[in-house]
Amino acid sequence: MRGRPRLRWPGDARVAFWIAPNVEHYEWQPPVNPNRTPYPRTTPDVLNYSWRDYTHRVGFRRIVEEMAKRDIRGSVSLSVSVCDHFPDEVRQMCDLGWELFSHGLYNTRYFYGMSLEDQRAVIRASQEAIGRFGQRLDGWLTPAITPSLETQRLLAEAGLRYTLDYFHDDQPMPLDVGPDHRFVTVPYSIEMNDIPLAHWNNMAVDEMLTTLKAQFDRLYAEGAENGRVMCFAIHPFVLGQPHRIDAFAEFLDHVKSHDQVWYPTAREIAAHYEATHYDTMTDWLGQLHGDRA
Template identity: 70%
Template sequence: MRGRPRLEMPGGARMAFWIAPNIEHYEWMPPVNPNRHPNPRVMPDVMNYSMRDYGNRIGFRRIAEEMARRDIRGSVSLSVTVVDHFPEIIARCNDLGWELFSHGIYNTRYFYGMTLEEQRRVVIDSRETLARVGQSLDGWLTPAITPSLETQEILAQEGVRYTLDYFHDDQPMPLSLKTGRLISVPYSIEMNDTPMAAWHLMSGEEILASLKAQFDRMYAEGAQNPRVMCFAIHPFVLGQPHRIDLFAEFLDYVKAHADVWYPTGREIAEWYYETQYDRVSAWLGTLEGEA
């Protein structure tokens, strides 16, 4: 952060808080990628398939209701085949004013081993699919976060405005590209219900305490230079009956603070390109000159 230009957020906010619901679809019999097996057990993995199906059938409604009660919109990291498999979910997201961006076709189709043209085809397919439901493709998160080094070049060439594949900063940041423009918007593997609950086996109380600690620190630091906090959620995890109340409690905690901006990912990108991108890029250029 040393020497970095101070960001100026809308309304003088000291931080942006946004929620990224990962609404995904896992195939019943996905193709096996030699770099990563799509299911932890022998296919068909009935247990894991049905557990994830719970999120789309039941969990989504719970998280959508809690967010709507508090006037917080979602920015959906979408397996774009949900458009065809669960059109009622897409209709509800549109009714709520949520953004849809691409998390690939299926969450079982990794970018590991894909050719550049295969990657490009996924991006184009995502753009065309979202257009059918009245959404533009502005944001991107590679399935299971499996991008190649060239993926960001393809995204910029195809008109994507921001990516969530990088976890290196608490502010949006321009990426160094051969051609075009693309920014990284802060996403999170730390403030993410799947790692918290499934990888680290945290209790509801521990999850809530971690979320509050993350928010408190970023809110305090945001007084000097505004920060962006993302809470990444999955309906099959946070939409469970025993976890939904901790989600509601955390949203109430956030909403009790002044000077917080509640944008979508698309709105973060629009603000940044319009008012911050050139300033920060110029500053980065001075650092490159010094190097």
């Protein structure tokens, strides 16, 4: 971060705050991937399948209501098969002004070992599915974060504008995918993410709330000098549970109590960065690498 050109957000906001609801679909008996099993138990895994189905039955509604009360749009990490299985949910998200980006076809189909042509086919299918709802596909998060070394180049070649597959920074970055494309990484989060918080780290609800507030407060303070991004990645079958939803609402109220916050979609973050900062940062990185040569 030392020495970087200053990143300015619209309205001179300190933090670009965005929420990524993961609206996913899990197959009953997914195809076998030799590198990873999607369920912890033998399929059909009734326990874990039904837990994830809570998203569409109950959890999604709670998340939508709390965000709408505070006029915060979502940028949806969408298993695009949801467009076929739950089209009413997708229409509701579009009516609310939420962005749809692709999280693959299903969250049970990984890119581990997938051929380049098969990856291209998934990208095309994602574009077509989201296009049926009147949106352009600009962003991408590989299912279970399983991209190959070539995935980002394929995305750029297909006309996408940003990726969320990297967790390396608190600001967007230009991503070198070759001389013919401009491509941006937008900060997603594996730390401020309800599954790691609640299930990997076994945090109680009050611990999650304290952690989220601490993350935001630190980024807000640092953002006075150089703009920052905070993403909160959520899953309605986790955060939409009755005992967690009030903490989510309280955290949103905490963020809303601060004046210098921008509430964009991920697409808007990428577009603003590409238009105002991409070239400046590329030049600075080139000089930095030149100094090290």
